[in-house]
Structure formats: structure tokens, C-alpha cells
Amino acid sequence: MAGKVIVCRCEDVTLDDLAHATSLGYAHIEEVKRYTGLGTGPCQGKECMVACALFLARTTGQPPSEGEPFTSRPPIAPVALGTLARDGGEGALPTGRGRGR
Amino acid sequence: MSGPLAAGAPKPECDVAIVGGGIMGLALAYHLALRGVTDVVVLERGYLASGASGRNGGGIRMQWSTETNIRLMRESVELCKRFAQELGVNVWLRQGGYLFLASSDGERARMEQNVALQNRFGVPTRMLLPDEARQIVPDLAPGSFVAACFNPRDGILFPWPFLYGYANQAAARGVEIHTACEVRTIEPGPRGFRLTTSKGALTAQRVVDAAGAWSPAVARLVGVSLPNRPHRHEILATQPLKPFLGPMVSVLRSGLYFSQSMRGEIVTGITVEDGLSERVNMGSRLVFLTTLAREITRVMPRLAQVRVLRQWAGPYDVTPDGNPIVGEAPGVPGFYLACGFVGHGFMMAPVVSKYLGEWLAGGAEPEFLQRWRLARFAEGDLHREDMIIG
Numbered sequence: 300m301a302g303k304v305i306v307c308r309c310e311d312v313t314l315d316d317l318a319h320a321t322s323l324g325y326a327h328i329e330e331v332k333r334y335t336g337l338g339t340g341p342c343q344g345k346e347c348m349v350a351c352a353l354f355l356a357r358t359t360g361q362p363p364s365e366g367e368p369f370t371s372r373p374p375i376a377p378v379a380l381g382t383l384a385r386d387g388g389e390g391a392l393p394t395g396r397g398r399g400r
Numbered sequence: 401m402s403g404p405l406a407a408g409a410p411k412p413e414c415d416v417a418i419v420g421g422g423i424m425g426l427a428l429a430y431h432l433a434l435r436g437v438t439d440v441v442v443l444e445r446g447y448l449a450s451g452a453s454g455r456n457g458g459g460i461r462m463q464w465s466t467e468t469n470i471r472l473m474r475e476s477v478e479l480c481k482r483f484a485q486e487l488g489v490n491v492w493l494r495q496g497g498y499l500f501l502a503s504s505d506g507e508r509a510r511m512e513q514n515v516a517l518q519n520r521f522g523v524p525t526r527m528l529l530p531d532e533a534r535q536i537v538p539d540l541a542p543g544s545f546v547a548a549c550f551n552p553r554d555g556i557l558f559p560w561p562f563l564y565g566y567a568n569q570a571a572a573r574g575v576e577i578h579t580a581c582e583v584r585t586i587e588p589g590p591r592g593f594r595l596t597t598s599k600g601a602l603t604a605q606r607v608v609d610a611a612g613a614w615s616p617a618v619a620r621l622v623g624v625s626l627p628n629r630p631h632r633h634e635i636l637a638t639q640p641l642k643p644f645l646g647p648m649v650s651v652l653r654s655g656l657y658f659s660q661s662m663r664g665e666i667v668t669g670i671t672v673e674d675g676l677s678e679r680v681n682m683g684s685r686l687v688f689l690t691t692l693a694r695e696i697t698r699v700m701p702r703l704a705q706v707r708v709l710r711q712w713a714g715p716y717d718v719t720p721d722g723n724p725i726v727g728e729a730p731g732v733p734g735f736y737l738a739c740g741f742v743g744h745g746f747m748m749a750p751v752v753s754k755y756l757g758e759w760l761a762g763g764a765e766p767e768f769l770q771r772w773r774l775a776r777f778a779e780g781d782l783h784r785e786d787m788i789i790g
Contacts, residue, residue, distance in 0.1 A: 323403025327580075330447045333454060333560050341639060343710055372710035373684050377639055381704030383693035 306354070307347035309340020317351060321358050328355060328369050343372055404564070404571035405448075406578050409600030414576075415439035416760065417595055417604035419583050419618050422453035423559070423749040424738050425610035426566035426577070430487075431757025433573035440575045441604070443597055445582040445614075448563050452612050453746060455682075455714025457635055457667050459648050459659065460747040461498045461554035462523040465514045465786035468768045469723075470521045476751035477553060483750070489565035491557045492662040497647035498554035499528075499536060501545035501699070507652050508547040514786065515549050525551040536646060539702045545651070556648055556659045556667075559746055586621040588732060593622075606760070608736045609729075613680050613715030615739035624729045627777050628740040629676035631718045633669060634688040636711040638703075640664030649699070656695045666706060670695055682713045716743040722785035724748070726756065726772040727765075736760070737774060742788055 304314040312335045320326075320334040328351060331337060337351055338344030352366040415437060418425040421444025429440050448454070460477050464470045477495075484490050502508040511527065518525045526549065533548035534540050567577055578599060587594040592605045611618045613630035620626075641664050648659035655671030670692045672685075689711060697704045717740055719725060725740035738756060741748055755766040771783060 324405035324407075325403065325447075327447055329450065333447075333449045334564070339637075339710070341709060370712075372712055373686075374689070374708060374711070377707035377709055378689075379705055379707050380638070380693045380697055383689045383708065384697045384704065 306350050307337040309342050310336040312337040317354050326359055328367060332369050404567035404577050406576040410441050410578055410602045413603045414441045416606045418442045418608045418610055420611035421448055422451050422612055423746050426563055427749045427753035428757055429570040429575045430566045431753050432761055433570050433575050435761035437761045438574035442577045443581045443583050444579045447579045448567060449560050452714040453563055456559055456746045457669055458556045458559045463498055463525055463551050468771055470518050470523060472751050474523055479750040487565035487569050489561045491561045493555055493557040494662055495553055495555035497550055497552040499548055499550045499647040499649045501651045502547040503545055503653040511549050523551055525549050539700050541699060541701055544699045606734045608738055610738045613717040622732050622735050624732060628717050628719045630680045631676055631716040632674045632681045632713050633716045634713045635669035636708050638666040638706045639709050651699060654695050680715045684711045684713055718742050721782040722788045724772050725774050727769050730775055
């Protein structure tokens with residue numbers, strides 16, 4: 300059953316893929332993202348991140364409230380290069396300040 | 401099935417402790433283990449791929465401006481071709497070439513010089529007229545460049561699997577890889593270096609600083625002052641498209657580069673002045689998106705309709721002359737540096753780690769490391785690399 304459960308529709312990542320990643324020791328949500336590609340498609344994790352966090356909480360036995368989201372990547376929704384090229388945009392946006400680990 | 405990561409505290413004693421679990425540290429661990437030096441511990445503060453190794457554009461090229469770098473990178477590309485078989489991981493390597501665009505006569509002259517040097521060392525780069533370049537990438541805007549050079553053997557790969565490949569093979573040979581393990585102190589002593597980490601203490605006969613943009617802080621722990629500083633480099637990926645773009649394209653004047661990954665995304669970055677700082681900053685900025693969008697749609701107008709999916713940043717580890725810092729630190733025998741790769745550490749790691757591994761496993765010191773000594777900055781013996789992109 301688990302093998303048929305798709306967690307990330309954009310990148311076709313299944314529950315089995317998540318279980319495989321954690322079995323290899325990649326149990327932090329940033330590691331799971333990188334090992335499986337989860338959350339790197341058009342929705343950028345909006346559909347799959349919570350499901351992944353819950354899975355990790357269950358796997359590691361940590362309370363779900365202690366789970367972290369992975370770093371959110373701008374833009375919030377896909378934007379055409381042509382639109383960005385027309386805008387002035389000289390300032391800096393207060394976007395995700397990478398965690399610098 | 402177990403993975404390459406070690407659980408618990410690092411073992412109390414080892415021959416070599418490598419600080420930094422990026423491409424350089426993991427590749428070095430692999431090459432040491434391959435040569436019988438298996439008593440090795442890798443100490444990574446974050447997770448595999450958390451630093452620049454997991455954030456770069458995946459380009460590998462032989463087009464450089466000094467003999468050392470041309471020869472090394474020619475070999476590095478050859479090593480990458482064997483990588484999937486050797487390490488059992490698909491790294492999605494695609495040799496679509498690198499197409500550099502010149503915007504002025506001055507740049508064309510520099511390009512011609514570099515191409516001649518590359519040809520002398522067996523790299524088949526050739527100069528192209530704009531129309532010839534547009535046969536390779538038909539969507540390039542006429543008039544947006546005056547000349548180009550192309551090496552069909554350059555290419556791109558997907559960085560993440562590379563790290564897992566080296567980690568798996570190093571761990572399978574006995575190397576301990578610890579993540580979420582921060583090195584806090586390093587104390588040289590008569591019986592080796594005493595390291596304290598967030599997961600416990602250990603003693604190592606030799607220590608390698610492979611911490612990339614964080615390497616100055618690691619070196620400072622043993623009183624060594626490094627001249628390299630972190631520089632934020634931003635990059636983005638677009639929605640995936642059907643394969644249509646063969647080479648990595650790069651505009652010398654602006655530092656723009658773009659390629660199509662095996663996932664179909666356009667992966668692209670550009671130089672945005674940010675200054676050097678003492679601290680690593682991986683925040684994303686709107687000014688990067690707009691600067692890049694203006695330049696990429698000038699060079700390739702058809703991309704205007706393509707949507708940006710995500711942007712991120714990684715730290716370039718920048719040295720004053722654009723060349724790396726590799727070798728034993730003056731005054732601290734047994735403490736080795738493998739850092740300062742100025743945004744090109746990923747493509748250089750396969751070959752550099754091989755020679756460094758041979759040396760640290762008892763071989764002779766590679767001749768090219770003479771140019772990469774830390775002491776050159778104090779002595780003023782600098783050879784500037786011209787082909788720094790992004």
C-alpha cells in the first residue's frame with residue numbers, strides 16, 4: 300500500500316521513497332528534500348511538506364509540533380522571467396534568510 | 401539497509417579528521433579510503449549538501465585561463481564520466497558543452513588567448529562567429545554578442561547524488577561520517593590534535609579544513625588566518641521544459657550563465673555585487689531575480705515566457721587571486737587546508753581530492769599545489785585566474 304501513496308505529486312515522490320530516505324539516516328526534512336526531490340517542483344512543497352513533516356515525526360517519535368518546515372524559496376508562485384525583467388525591483392525583499400548551517 | 405551516516409559520538413581516535421562534509425571533504429575521504437587510509441572521520445556541522453556543494457549550478461568545464469586549471473579540469477571531466485560506474489550513483493551528467501559569449505572586441509581577444517592555451521593542452525575549444533553559435537543555440541538574440549567559444553566536452557551534472565555517492569563509498573570502506581556535528585575547538589598537541597565537537601571529543605593525527613566558506617573560522621581555531629571570504633551567490637530554477645538547450649551558455653561581461661538540467665529546468669545565475677563579508681549569508685533577494693531576468697531575456701528573448709519556480713543562494717569561498725588554498729598550513733604541521741575554490745569547488749573536487757588523497761596517503765606532494773599554497777599571499781606570488789564566472 301505505502302508504495303502507491305504519492306506524497307509529492309510534482310516530483311512523484313512516494314511514501315516508500317520517504318521511508319527509504321529515513322532508513323538511510325536522512326531524517327531531517329532538508330535532507331529528505333534533497334535525497335528524494337520532494338517539494339522541488341511547481342508547488343514548492345505547498346502540498347507535500349506537511350505530510351512529509353508528519354511522516355518524519357512518526358518515524359522519529361518526535362512530537363509533530365517540533366517538526367520544522369524546509370526553507371521556503373521565493374517566489375511564492377511561479378513568475379515569468381519577462382514579468383521580472385519589466386519590473387524595477389532594485390530593493391531587496393525580506394525573503395527567507397537561509398539558516399546558514 | 402543502512403546509509404553512510406554514523407550514529408552516536410565520533411570514535412575517540414583517528415588518523416585524519418576532515419572538517420566539512422561537502423564535496424571536497426567527502427571526495428577526499430573516499431580517495432584516502434581507496435588508498436588504504438580508512439581511519440578517517442568526517443565532521444559536518446549541518447547535513448550533507450547543506451553548504452555550497454548542495455547549492456551550485458552543477459557545471460563542469462575545461463575552459464580555463466591557466467595551464468594548471470585547464471589540465472586539472474580536463475582530468476576532472478574525465479573522472480566525472482566514470483563516476484556513475486565507479487560510485488554506483490547516477491549523477492545525471494550531460495556533456496552538452498559550454499558556450500561562452502563575448503560582448504566586446506577586448507573580450508574576444510581574451511577569449512582567443514584562452515582558447516589557444518586550452519587547445520595546447522588538448523581541450524577542443526573553438527572560436528565561433530555569432531551565426532555559428534546560433535546554430536548551436538538558435539534562440540540567442542542576433543547582435544547580443546560579438547563572438548563565442550565552445551567546448552563540446554564541457555557539461556553539467558546534478559550535484560546532490562555526487563555527495564551521496566562519495567559518502568556511500570567512503571563509509572563502505574570504514575570512514576565515519578558525522579552530520580549535525582559542529583567542531584568547536586581544535587588544539588594541537590604532542591600526540592595529535594584534540595578536537596571537541598557537539599557530539600564529543602576526539603584526537604586526530606591530522607586535520608583537514610574542507611569547510612568551504614566556513615573554512616576561515618575553522619582555521620582560526622588553530623590560529624591560522626586565511627584571506628578567503630564568503631560571497632553570496634544567487635541562482636534560480638525555472639519550470640521544467642522539454643529538452644531544447646544543448647550547452648551551458650555564459651555571458652562573460654555580466655557573469656550570466658544558464659543551462660538546462662536533466663530535470664528540464666533552466667538553472668541560471670548571474671553576478672550581483674554583494675561585497676565580501678565575514679559571515680555567510682544565504683538569503684534570497686528580488687534584485688537578483690530582476691537583474692537576471694533582464695540579462696537572460698536580452699540574450700535569449702524567448703525565455704521571457706518561462707516561469708521561475710524557485711531561487712536560492714549559496715556561498716562562494718572567494719580568495720584574493722581566484723585560486724584555491726590547498727596544502728599544509730604554515731606553522732601548524734598536520735593541519736591541511738582544502739578551501740578557497742571561488743565557486744568552482746564542485747567541479748574541481750573530483751580531481752583535486754584524488755591528488756590530495758594520494759599525497760596524504762603517503763605519495764609525493766603534487767607539483768601544482770605549489771601555486772595554491774597559503775604562503776603565496778604573504779609572498780605576493782599570485783597568478784590570477786581569468787575564467788571566474790558568476
